[in-house]
Amino acid sequence: MSQLSVRHLLGIKNLTVQDIELILETADKFKEVLNRPTIKKVPSLRDLTIANVFFENSTRTRLSFELAEKRLSADIINFAASNSSVKKGETLLDTVNNILAMKVDMIVMRHSSPGSPHFLAKHIKANIVNAGDGTHEHPTQALLDAYSIREKHGEIAGKKVVIIGDIAHSRVALSNIFALKKLGAEVAVCGPKTLIPKYIESLGIRVEHDVFKALQWCDVANVLRIQLERQHSRDFPSLREYALYFGVNKSLLDRLDKKITIMHPGPINRGVEITSEIADSEHSIILNQVENGVAVRMAVLYLLAEQTA
């Protein structure tokens, strides 16, 4: 078995356990390539053209994809537009069809609307990689998070992972929940009640509102960025209060009777959801996540390209 069950990476929800394992194993091989002293590059996607279409701001995800594509020797074009300028005229479908008319094979898209890559998939032929669709999914982030947990802890099954922060406005949380559950981890979410969707327990996870208790329970804590830009109304009184009552800091970690791993998908609001002391500490694997992101994205692109062939 060396093929994905899907033509697009729309979300973790649509992947089988075998798909996820295949991606992680393939990423192992690409990580070796990236760690070579010279020629950190393979010719696998030499004949493919990939368009990175970003309708929402992104630095690290876009760079990570771009680097992954370059390491695979693909040709790339980049398109970035704020949603508002697109809204004025062209529809999403027209924009993408125009790009595809220039003979592009694969689309990596970030968009603020949940389901927008699913919508595209119904209307275009190219493979689609979801690089984040609003408050829905961010599948490559979840895959690189899973990869990083596996790298640090040997395996994911049986591990306890808590996701802390703004769960309601987070695509990272949802994709992580789907991925970790499929791989056999126990998952909890933690944060103020207003930032946790009412029915989230039905996904088979625990809900905790006390950060200390959540940290004491877990092996791994994935701390999310507070998504101020995605909130239509303020669901908590102030950043100051958030940092005081829900932030992850040294005194909390010192009170634990065990060592836990700290993750963050970035970009970090230092001093809000996590203090610098912790983000830069030995507990943290935040920069490993970034490094693994390139290998995981190479694996995704490579495996999807095989589906086209």
Add this chain to the structure above:
Amino acid sequence: MNILLSSVQILDPDSPFYRQRTNVLIRDHRIVSIGNEHFESDQIVDCQAFSLSAGWLDMFCHIPEGSEWKDDLLSVSQAAAAGGFTEIAMLPNTQPVLQNKQAIEFVKSKSKFLLTQIHPIAAASLETEGKDMTEILDLRQAGAVAFSDGLNPLTSGRLLVSILQYLQHFDGLLINLAEEKSMTEYATMHEGIHSVSLGLKGMPSVAEKLAIIKILELLRYAGGRIHLSKISTSEGVELIRNAKKEGLQITCDIAAHQLAFTDADLADFDTNLKVKPPFRSQNDIESLIAGLQDSTIDCVVSAHEPHDEEGKKLEFDLAEFGIIGLETAFASLNTYAKLSVEQMVEKLALNPRKILGLEIPKIAVGELANLTLFDPLQTWTFTKKDIRSKSKNTPFVNHVFTGKVIGVFNQSQFQLFL
């Protein structure tokens, strides 16, 4: 013109032939003979599988005059006829809004020669903005059958009280939606496990419940008569059931499509499933069916809301709410509600007219034909070709239904879909 409906089941409760099969002869658009003897006729329709009732009336239908490429009076009339409706009450959300005498007269005069007659519902507030009352007495004089802000729920307590009081001058009817808007802003589907896993903001059932509680309190205070359209939740049905027991003058309807889908069906982000109120849970559907059966829910409406492709072929959160429904309303009701044909006729033909104060057409000798002929058992597949509306925004394409409209008669016209 001469047409014989042979061996048709009569579903007029006032007819001596009620529930029986007999022959009905229509000549020059008038019922001229009813009985078991054979009548000579140019055209004979074998109706052994069919039932005949007063023509159906749709109480909640949006005709987007002003955006005529989506639908206009003529195309809606044709779609309505195909769906078995011989009369429609049209929402005021046109451009310009139906809020003066001239607009009401325009609709009435334009619909004079259409098979499906169109009754205007006038705006209750100016521009349907929910601030100031329209000239209700004058609009009624011109022929408005009811008052409503249509697709925009009226929420101001002060204005609701004023309108309810003012309408009592002539026992007028206010039609309203039940939506607490502060809880549905930015939401695109029902709040529940599916909205969580799709990353979409949900409209909680409590938003409907709160709106109904508020409206019931205002009705107790102001008196008058209100009809709530497109009820969608278990909680809503229960509140209205109790309000009716209490003796409040409240009636309600559901959209026929509400019975056919749940929030689970949105997994693929199909914008033709984006409706307001949203598709809810199976439990809610069961409660709606119970409400239909015990007469808590008086009517079933098409909730026809045409949108062009530009409004629907979009990202889910940017797409418009609403679907067309005239051609599929009866089929959806008949397929999913488990009602008797007698109950269906109540919901589609009798109760809407009682609520709007319109005369109920009779199946009796001497009457002008205002009739719907239908087959409650026929199984068929709805396809794109069956769409008469100018807009195609429906999730029902390739849907298999039980129950088909066979013909309609009204305004000295008829159409058979054999």
